[in-house]
């Protein structure tokens with residue numbers, strides 16, 4: 001696996017670390033660069049960011065994304081995959097009138113509220129993909145996905161009809177425990193557990209951080225061999241407006257095989273480490 005970090009650098013200060021012809025200019029405000037972790041400049045990023053903040057009160061980079069490139073063999077031999085849902089949309093179920101019981105939610109981080117009625121979404125606002133999630137963490141799948149999963153008898157998926165025809169809500173019946181080796185934080189250079197009054201690491205242990213920064217590590221569990229779809233017990237993210245801490249998802253090789261063979265869209269796979 002080769003890991004790189006894609007950074008959206010503030011163009012005004014890009015010259016402090018990058019050559020003029022490096023990366024890709026997105027308009028005149030942003031330079032998109034990809035850095036390998038072994039690139040000596042990787043360690044320079046937070047140092048320069050601090051300088052730019054102190055001197056000009058500006059950000060050195062606006063956004064970031066960790067990219068992991070696996071070989072076909074690595075993916076084909078993995079026991080458990082980290083399933084990433086590529087497309088996020090609005091409005092959320094809550095926005096559309098889905099009922100939630102907030103009395104079950106953690107009073108500190110807001111995790112684990114209970115959805116008490118079927119999911120309500122707006123027809124026409126759901127992306128034309130076989131999987132997508134709202135910014136509130138509700139996951140919907142297409143009828144094509146549901147048919148394929150039933151045909152192959154995949155286990156551990158809870159599929160509930162929603163108000164929009166041909167879409168279903170997907171939740172997991174089984175939770176896996178994330179291990180402390182899993183790295184979480186605000187960004188790759190800032191592992192702070194709180195910021196600006198927001199708490200990213202709940203003292204109760206239900207929410208562990210704002211963003212996932214490493215591959216997930218989960219505790220070995222006999223259920224991993226038995227089911228095809230799981231959620232993490234611990235949540236990531238923050239309660240902010242319609243956002244809520246949400247789990248990450250895992251799936252079996254059989255699940256991934258189905259996605260590839262049926263050419264279902266919206267899925268991305270990385271590897272989960274089991275220890």
Ligand SMILES: [Zn+2]
Pocket residue numbers: 106107108109110111202203204205206207
């Ligand atoms: Zn909590």
